[in-house]
Amino acid sequence: MGSDCQIPSFESKEISVQEIGHNIVTFNLPKAWEYSQGEGVIIAVIDSGCDLDHPDLKNNLIEGKNFIEEGQPPYDKFFHGTHVTGILIAENNEIGVVGVCPKAKVMPIKALDNAVNGNIGNITNAIRWAADHKVDFISLSFGSTRPLPHIRRAIQYAARKNIITFAAAGNAGNNSSLFFPAAYPEVISVGAINHDLCRADFSNIDVNLNFMAPGVDILSTIPNNKYSMMSG
Numbered sequence: 001m002g003s004d005c006q007i008p009s010f011e012s013k014e015i016s017v018q019e020i021g022h023n024i025v026t027f028n029l030p031k032a033w034e035y036s037q038g039e040g041v042i043i044a045v046i047d048s049g050c051d052l053d054h055p056d057l058k059n060n061l062i063e064g065k066n067f068i069e070e071g072q073p074p075y076d077k078f079f080h081g082t083h084v085t086g087i088l089i090a091e092n093n094e095i096g097v098v099g100v101c102p103k104a105k106v107m108p109i110k111a112l113d114n115a116v117n118g119n120i121g122n123i124t125n126a127i128r129w130a131a132d133h134k135v136d137f138i139s140l141s142f143g144s145t146r147p148l149p150h151i152r153r154a155i156q157y158a159a160r161k162n163i164i165t166f167a168a169a170g171n172a173g174n175n176s177s178l179f180f181p182a183a184y185p186e187v188i189s190v191g192a193i194n195h196d197l198c199r200a201d202f203s204n205i206d207v208n209l210n211f212m213a214p215g216v217d218i219l220s221t222i223p224n225n226k227y228s229m230m231s232g
Contacts, residue, residue: 017094017095018092018093018094018095018096018097018098019096019097019219020097020098021097021098021214021218021219021220022195022214022217023087023100023213023214023218024098024100026195026197026214029100033102036101037092037101037102037103037104038089038101038102038103038104039103039104041101041104041105041136041137042062042104042105042106042107042134042135042136042137043088043089043101043104043105043106043107043135043136043137043138043139044064044106044107044109044126044130044133044135044137044138044139045081045084045085045088045106045107045108045109045139045141046109046111046112046123046126046127046130046138046139046140047076047080047081047084047085047108047109047110047111047112047116047139047141047142048076048077048078048079048080048081048082048110048112048113048114048116049064049066049068049074049075049076049077049081049082049108049109049110049112050064050074050075050076050081050082050085050106050108051075051076051082051221051222051223051224051225052073052074052075052108053225054082054086054221054223054225055095055096055225056086056090056091056093056095056096056097056221057082057085057086057089057090057091057106057221059091060089060090060091060099060102060103060104060105060106061085061089061105061106061107061108062105062106062107063107064107064108064109064110065109065110065126065129066109066110067109067110067111067122067125067126067129068110068111068112068113068114068122069110074108074109074110075110076108076110076223077114077223078112078114078115078116078223079222079223079228080112080116080141081108081110081112082220082221082222082223083218083220083221083222083228083230084139084141084220085106085108085221086099086220086221086222086227087099087100087218087220088100088101088104088106088139089101089102089103089104089105089106090102090220090221096221096227097219097220097221097227099220107130107133107135109126109129109130111123111125111126112142116142118142120148120150120151121150123140123151123154124150124151124153124154125154127140127151127154127155127157127158127165128154128157128158130158130163131154131157131158131161131163134161135163136163136164137163137164137165137166138155138158138163138164138165138166139165139166139167140165140166140167140168140181140182140187141167141168141232142167142168143167143168143169143170143178143179143180143181143182144179144180145172145176145179145180146180147180148180148181151180151181152180152181152184152186155181155184155186155187156186159186164188165181165186165187165188166187166188166189166190167179167181167182167187167188167189167190168182168189168190168232169182169189169190169191169192169203169204169205169206169209170182170203170204171202171203171204171232172202172204173201173202173203173204176204177204177206178204178206178208178209179204182204183206183208185208188210188211189206189208189209189210189211190210190211190212190213191203191204191205191209191211191212191213191215192212192213192214192215192216192231192232193212193213193214193215193216194214194215194216195214195216195217199212200215200216200231202231202232203215215231215232216231217229217230217231218230218231
């Protein structure tokens with residue numbers, strides 16, 4: 001099982017002045033921030049971990065867990081989890097980028113290894129652990145073409161605690177149905193649109209797809225205090 005980010009190549013960079021991404025501008029999120037910026041919300045990002053010291057993220061991170069290297073902090077040795085986390089909660093602090101909910105908190109949970117692959121046991125345990133630690137949402141940016149019954153039961157366990165799980169639709173293109181776990185009815189599935197608000201050519205689509213969101217050329221955080229643009 002692998003991540004849901006397309007990365008043929010990417011260039012990391014440092015940003016001294018805050019850049020506002022098209023994913024923020026397109027939907028006029030600053031207007032929505034007049035009502036809420038995510039205050040009091042905790043999101044479990046189950047992924048490759050996170051750069052716990054990134055200046056655009058560290059104030060919005062709470063203690064998580066590492067299911068890959070037991071007993072170690074959930075540091076991201078790749079970049080996927082850090083990128084996802086920045087899209088969500090990068091601070092509105094005049095540097096780098098800003099996330100869609102810049103006053104929410106992320107609980108980083110490392111269940112994908114340093115090649116951004118995961119096994120069913122680690123992911124299942126991560127979902128249950130997050131549910132037991134009273135998060136509000138769970139984010140799963142990975143998927144499989146095959147059903148994942150153990151992971152589904154963990155998601156159902158979270159749902160019984162009134163925790164909502166989001167999962168990526170998949171990056172296999174128009175001819176593919178939703179990946180699992182996005183295909184399960186207990187999950188809110190999310191596909192990708194481009195700058196023109198059209199479906200990204202890599203994004204899976206299905207009659208059961210719940211939402212589309214910007215997923216092309218998204219600038220966000222990566223480890224070592226840097227930033228990069230990615231799609232997925």
